[in-house]
Amino acid sequence: MKNIVLIGMPACGKSTIGYWLSKKINYPILDADKYLEEKENRVISDIFSNEGEEYFRELETKYLKELSEKNGIIISTGGGAVKKKENIDILKKNGIVVFLNREIADIYKENHEKRPLLKNINNIQKLYDERIDLYRKYADIIVKNNDDMDIIVDRIVTALKGKL
Numbered sequence: 001m002k003n004i005v006l007i008g009m010p011a012c013g014k015s016t017i018g019y020w021l022s023k024k025i026n027y028p029i030l031d032a033d034k035y036l037e038e039k040e041n042r043v044i045s046d047i048f049s050n051e052g053e054e055y056f057r058e059l060e061t062k063y064l065k066e067l068s069e070k071n072g073i074i075i076s077t078g079g080g081a082v083k084k085k086e087n088i089d090i091l092k093k094n095g096i097v098v099f100l101n102r103e104i105a106d107i108y109k110e111n112h113e114k115r116p117l118l119k120n121i122n123n124i125q126k127l128y129d130e131r132i133d134l135y136r137k138y139a140d141i142i143v144k145n146n147d148d149m150d151i152i153v154d155r156i157v158t159a160l161k162g163k164l
């Protein structure tokens, strides 16, 4: 059984919608950021402020590798997983990649306290400009997140039919 891999901008809904999708289709959900924090016994913002983003990216790749070895799970990635082609190659070996596409205006409104890269809120547009082509390129399926979450979950289920 293939994995379902959620990619997209920070606060596009990967973790939350991944959780509801897992309830709906009975797949275990593994959130890559939570997995990393549990394995390292630290929070991401602490890793960013002490060792920096580069070190976080190394850990991210290490744990995406571990998660990709599993089957039949939902993996909610961190928004920067697309920065390394290596990550996507790993995730795609055994996974269908779903890009959750949410309007920047909606992303702005969320609480970003735990997102070190969004300490400066203006960074959202910069990250979007850097990454949008990557999200599109790596997606097997693109689902708009512009409605209630149960509707989005149903959209993902429909889009995945016959692909798993």
Ligand SMILES: Nc1ncnc2c1ncn2[C@@H]1O[C@H](COP(=O)(O)OP(=O)(O)O)[C@@H](O)[C@H]1O
Residues within 6 Å of the ligand: 008, 009, 010, 011, 012, 013, 014, 015, 016, 017, 076, 079, 110, 111, 145, 146, 147, 148, 149, 152
């Ligand atoms: N369709 C939606 N309707 C309402 N709130 C949403 C929707 N999609 C995402 N959110 C909210 O946006 C916030 C960020 O979502 P999260 O799942 O943490 O994003 P990500 O994991 O992609 O960074 C959460 O508070 C979540 O409840």
Ligand SMILES: O=C(O)C1=C[C@@H](OP(=O)(O)O)[C@@H](O)[C@H](O)C1
Residues within 6 Å of the ligand: 008, 009, 010, 011, 014, 015, 033, 044, 077, 078, 079, 080, 081, 114, 115, 116, 117
């Ligand atoms: O966009 C990014 O580079 C990041 C997004 C975060 O995950 P979310 O996309 O779940 O916020 C987390 O992995 C880290 O703070 C870096």
Ligand SMILES: [Mg+2]
Residues within 6 Å of the ligand: 014, 015, 016, 033, 076, 077, 078
């Ligand atoms: Mg998340």
